[in-house]
Amino acid sequence: GGMAAEIRAGISFGLCGFSFWSHDVGGFTDVPEPDLYARWLGFGVFTSHTRCHGQPPREPWEFGKEFTDVFRRTVELKYRLMPYVYAQAADCAERGLPMVRGLFVEYPNDPTSWQVEDEYLFGRDLLVAPLLEDGARARRVYLPPGTWHDFASGATHEGGRWHEVAAGEVPVVVLVRDGAALPMAEVVRSTDDLDWGRLTLRVFAVHGREATGLVCLPDEGTLHELHLTKEGDGWKLRDDPAAGRVTWTVAGP
Numbered sequence: 001g002g003m004a005a006e007i008r009a010g011i012s013f014g015l016c017g018f019s020f021w022s023h024d025v026g027g028f029t030d031v032p033e034p035d036l037y038a039r040w041l042g043f044g045v046f047t048s049h050t051r052c053h054g055q056p057p058r059e060p061w062e063f064g065k066e067f068t069d070v071f072r073r074t075v076e077l078k079y080r081l082m083p084y085v086y087a088q089a090a091d092c093a094e095r096g097l098p099m100v101r102g103l104f105v106e107y108p109n110d111p112t113s114w115q116v117e118d119e120y121l122f123g124r125d126l127l128v129a130p131l132l133e134d135g136a137r138a139r140r141v142y143l144p145p146g147t148w149h150d151f152a153s154g155a156t157h158e159g160g161r162w163h164e165v166a167a168g169e170v171p172v173v174v175l176v177r178d179g180a181a182l183p184m185a186e187v188v189r190s191t192d193d194l195d196w197g198r199l200t201l202r203v204f205a206v207h208g209r210e211a212t213g214l215v216c217l218p219d220e221g222t223l224h225e226l227h228l229t230k231e232g233d234g235w236k237l238r239d240d241p242a243a244g245r246v247t248w249t250v251a252g253p
Contacts, residue, residue, distance in 0.1 A: 007118055008118075011102045014099070014100055014101055021047070021100075028055065029055060031055050031056070034063045037067070039172070042167070045170075080184045087223060102114075102116070112144075126176060146177065147178035150165065154253040157175070180205070181204075182203075183214075196246065201235075201249070202251050204253045211227075211228040215241070215242065224242070234252075235252075236250070
């Protein structure tokens with residue numbers, strides 16, 4: 001219940017002009033059960049700031065090896081997505097948008113998007129549906145109009161309807177807007193060690209021959225839009241805004 005309340009409150013808070021906020025992964029006032037802690041962490045890495053804070057212990061190894069493995073995979077996913085997170089944060093700061101936004105922010109003409117309060121968009125391209133039930137490994141997810149891709153499996157779903165979607169190795173359901181190119185990095189121990197000179201663009205697109213993404217290099221601080229064109233079975237980056245400062249690898253889902 002506490003995790004569900006955080007999602008509702010966070011969506012509302014974002015509408016008040018706050019782009020960024022955080023929450024106590026696992027809740028604050030008691031030691032969480034491992035299942036709750038893992039599912040809450042899946043939600044936590046898809047908010048702008050992630051912190052495991054509350055009644056101790058919170059160190060993953062205190063919950064056993066199996067939990068530690070899940071914890072590591074979940075946190076490593078955010079490290080890989082940090083170029084996406086950083087660019088979306090810059091976009092939110094420039095335009096006054098919340099990082100965690102209700103579906104209706106991007107789909108105001110879709111009536112059902114106004115009714116969904118337990119899933120959200122993380123930036124413009126990722127739809128996140130946390131697992132809110134004890135032991136849950138899948139859930140019903142509403143997808144706004146358009147085509148959506150399962151981040152974990154690559155499966156494609158048509159929007160404007162509800163779907164039953166399973167989580168992958170990380171306990172959260174994440175889908176990607178069709179036509180999105182996500183900038184990603186290799187896993188490192190600290191954001192200080194991220195190699196911004198070597199990034200991967202992971203393209204999720206089955207309709208059309210164009211894909212777009214955003215990138216913002218920390219040493220420059222300028223937000224750039226990336227445009228890719230379909231060429232044969234692959235994708236090509238047009239007019240590289242990084243001007244040779246980034247070696248790009250372009251990959252499919």
